[in-house]
Amino acid sequence: MDDSLEQPSLIAPKADEVPLEDDDQSSGDEDGALDWTKLIPTVARPVMPKRGEKEFEPRANGGTNLQLYILNRARKGISYGIWYPGFGRTHVTVAHGIHFSTMGHSAPRPFVDENGASKTHKRLELLPEEAIYLIERGALFCWKECNMDLSSLQGFEGFAGVPMSVQQAYAEMIGRENLTLDKFQVYAYLRRLGYVVTRAEAPNDSYPMPPPFDLSKPKPKASLICRIFLPISYILSRARRVFTRSFSWWKPLCLSRWLYHDYASIYRSLRFMSAGHDNTLNRPVPTTLVASYSPYRIFFNVYKPSTPFKKTAPPLPDFQVVVVK
Structure with missing residues (x-):
């Protein structure tokens, strides 16, 4: 114990001169836990939020x-x-x-x-x-x-x-x-951001709907020169393949250089399902079937604030939203 603390005095010691080790050790020995009140500053007080000043104050006898x-x-x-x-x-x-x-x-x-x-x-x-x-x-x-x-x-x-x-x-x-x-919260959030939000499925016959999406991919048109010389090049390649092909036991359909069968054409004739880039396997499912079992239904059409929007004839939406909890 410090000698200065044992002698009585009228002047209180400063806070930085008083050792805190004894207080911490005593509190730890007595309570066996930390003093959580020291974590919160004493100056912190709850403050009511301000939403701006009013133009006038209410009166007891009525409004002005x-x-x-x-x-x-x-x-x-x-x-x-x-x-x-x-x-x-x-x-x-x-x-x-x-x-x-x-x-x-x-x-x-x-x-x-x-x-x-x-x-x-x-x-x-x-x-x-x-x-x-x-x-x-x-x-x-x-x-x-x-x-x-x-x-x-x-x-x-x-x-x-x-x-x-x-x-x-x-x-x-x-x-x-x-x-x-959940759907209303999504609707209100998008509206507050400035987007125009409409229903993706018409709730009645009088509800205006945008035109359907054109999902068919346009095929690139070949130039006139390609359309003329493409059949000629195909015929020349087939002729070269017939006259230069030799017999191989690994390809028994090629009997001689004069008689040749294309494996691709044989497999194409045996195929019972259409394939290729032009014929996709994912066929569109009718809307009535999707509505019966799929929870991922498009519910809202969303338009950007910069998109010209006409309520009676809405254009194609910029986004389509599915709301899932």
Whole structure:
């Protein structure tokens, strides 16, 4: 023990002058373990994340004119829709923004007019993944068919209720039209990156589809000189092979230089399956058979942000995505 520590004094020793070996040894002897509290610095404190400064603060007696103006302007930029659980679509009644240039499709639906006559009109509808994506972004107010509150809007008098929350949209729309949670996560991730994502298989007859891929490889066209001299060179090579071939016990089909049989032609005549680069063995399987047993089905068509995209006539996709858990 140090002599300076045994004598009483009014001045406390400095931290660097006090030996730490005795404390460590005593704690190790008493507890038999390390002091884990020394690993965490004392200055570390949890800090709430900041998402930016607000333009105004809420008031207890109600909003100011600036608050009401910003809220009304935000409401004018939001789209409105109605979710129909019967056929798994969201009917967009009021469309705002640029989202609908690449999302949604026009679907004919029957209705009864004021005179009682049955007619058909086209309306903008969203698939479940498109509706959930817009609801999450805050770009769409969606009401359920039996729970709507659009009385303040023109043409929607008589409805009551509140818009669907994000949780309710997940519960209502996940599982409809072959949409799983994994597929929606892939869809939302690609959309946030700027890609245009559509279905690879049409969910109904009115859904626009791109043209099919041309899988046939075009054969290179030979030049005019090659087409003229190729038969002549083939005849000369066959004639040279006939007149110069000698008999060999290893090739008994070559009986003499005047009588010669080509092994390739014999094997070709015995072949019962087509072969070669032009005739592949992997024949395309019908889509109905693939859908019955294969989990690796193409579900999304993906277009780059720079690809010119027309919603009514989409071009060939840049990528095709299979979603597998």
